[in-house]
Amino acid sequence: MEQTTTQQQVITSQELFKHWMGHRQLTRRVIEAFPEKDFFEFSIGGMRTPAALISELLAIAGPGVKQIVTGGTEKLQEDLSFATKAKALELWDKADADITRYWPEISNERFHERIVTFGQYEGSIWSSIFYFIDNEIHHRAQMYVYLRALGVEPPAFWNRDFGDK
Amino acid sequence: MEQTTTQQQVITSQELFKHWMGHRQLTRRVIEAFPEKDFFEFSIGGMRTPAALISELLAIAGPGVKQIVTGGTEKLQEDLSFATKAKALELWDKADADITRYWPEISNERFHERIVTFGQYEGSIWSSIFYFIDNEIHHRAQMYVYLRALGVEPPAFWNRDFGDK
Numbered sequence: 001m002e003q004t005t006t007q008q009q010v011i012t013s014q015e016l017f018k019h020w021m022g023h024r025q026l027t028r029r030v031i032e033a034f035p036e037k038d039f040f041e042f043s044i045g046g047m048r049t050p051a052a053l054i055s056e057l058l059a060i061a062g063p064g065v066k067q068i069v070t071g072g073t074e075k076l077q078e079d080l081s082f083a084t085k086a087k088a089l090e091l092w093d094k095a096d097a098d099i100t101r102y103w104p105e106i107s108n109e110r111f112h113e114r115i116v117t118f119g120q121y122e123g124s125i126w127s128s129i130f131y132f133i134d135n136e137i138h139h140r141a142q143m144y145v146y147l148r149a150l151g152v153e154p155p156a157f158w159n160r161d162f163g164d165k
Numbered sequence: 166m167e168q169t170t171t172q173q174q175v176i177t178s179q180e181l182f183k184h185w186m187g188h189r190q191l192t193r194r195v196i197e198a199f200p201e202k203d204f205f206e207f208s209i210g211g212m213r214t215p216a217a218l219i220s221e222l223l224a225i226a227g228p229g230v231k232q233i234v235t236g237g238t239e240k241l242q243e244d245l246s247f248a249t250k251a252k253a254l255e256l257w258d259k260a261d262a263d264i265t266r267y268w269p270e271i272s273n274e275r276f277h278e279r280i281v282t283f284g285q286y287e288g289s290i291w292s293s294i295f296y297f298i299d300n301e302i303h304h305r306a307q308m309y310v311y312l313r314a315l316g317v318e319p320p321a322f323w324n325r326d327f328g329d330k
Contacts (some may be wrong), residue, residue, distance in 0.1 A: 008183055009174050009214045011291045019295060031204055044209065045313030111175045126176045130184060131323075134302055138322055148210030158296075165265030 013111070017103050020133050021096065022160030027057070027140045028092055029155040033147055039085050042146055050146060051161060053139040054088055055080045062095035064117055068110075068128065069102040073119040076120050169248055178276070182268050185298050186261065187325030192305045194255055194320040196250060197201070202248050207311055215311060218304040219253055220245045225297050227260035229282055233275075233293065238284040247298040 011019075031039070031054060040051045048056075059078045066072065082088040111126040123131070147154045176184075196204070196219060205216045213221075224243045231237065247253045276291040288296070312319045 008273050010176055010178050010273065011295075013175050015291070016175055019292075023299075044310055045316070047310065047313050108173050108175065126180070130176075134188075135322070137288075137299055137302045138306040139290075141303040142310050144303075145209055145212065145307050145310040148212050151210070157300070 012104065013103070013108060016129070017099075020078070020099070020129075023136060023140075024061070024092070024096060024099075025135060026155060026160045027136055028089065028156070029147065030140050030143050030147070031088060031092065033152055034085065034153060035152070036085050038146070038150055039088075039096075042150065044146060044149060047142065049142050051080060051082070052078075053143060054092075055082075057136050057139060058088075058091050058095055060135065062098035064128065064132050065099050065102045065106075067117060068115060068125055069105045073116070076118045079128070167316045168175075170294065178268075178271065178273060181294070185264070185294075187294065188298060188301060188305075189226070189257070189261060189264075191320060191322070191325045192301055193254065195305050195308050195312070196253055196257065198319060199250065199308075200315070200316055200317070201250050203311075203315055204253075207250060207315060210310060212307065215308050216245060216247070217243075218308060220247075222301050222304060223253075223256050223260055224302065227263035229297050230264050230271075232282060233280060233290055234270045238281070240285065241283045263301075 033051070034042075034050055038050070040049055043049050055078050058081070059076050063072075063074065063077070067074065083093055106125065112124050115125055115128060116120065116122050117128050121128070121131075142159075144154045196215070198213055199207075203215070205214055208214050213269070221243050224241050228239065228242070232239065247256055254298075259303075271290065277289050279287065279292055280293060281287050282293050286293070309319045309322075
């Protein structure tokens, strides 16, 4: 008899998915908040532009989850693959679709499996996914500072509803 | 018979604890990286100083976990309770000790319990704790931009070892 119930787990796979997707919706709103020109040119202290940071996040999320499911070992491809904010948002939505498609194929039994993402980064599946999420929060928060420096009010950090919590 | 094994869970309570503590050690290194004066005075775009951001994180982490265990309903106390970086670090370590003390008292069965933290914020125990961690990553990343703007190299984001992952 299967005894693993929601009540015996810290967080279920479906809850972690919704948690991440809530974060991804917020990151999408942060992309939208930038003036077009600043999205590709603004930076502080020699850091990367918003476009370059988003390129990194696009290189990680969709391809990372796909590799976890398919066992691929492709290296990170962080090259900027968009020349407009609209195209970046389109790629963002495509990544959402990829995550949504592959996520259900990660069974509970696999989250503690050891993997090497992008042929390079070793960890468990759970720690890899947490890294993807934490890294998104990290770079998005840097974009919050960019927006403030530009005089633009960023979207509220706490507003990430994507289903019940 | 108890059938909930590590292999059937996304992440165990102990893993989530270590994950957070790894983040907290990184945040500690970010505090250390600031010049004393800038820690209390620097800001970008009208945002809070590093000291004010750390005050918020201190108000949340230790007291939040304590409330989850003891059922307290005290409101958030974000007033700056330190006048030196050394004192902020001392309070940071004290919060680590509080989290370490109370964490084992949160049983697996409780993570989906509905709570109201600080008499105000409704959620599950897991979503409340994830909020504490995500909020720390968010504000720490803002301090990364401050450090870059000050010409100070921040500690590496990926370096958060605190036990095995």
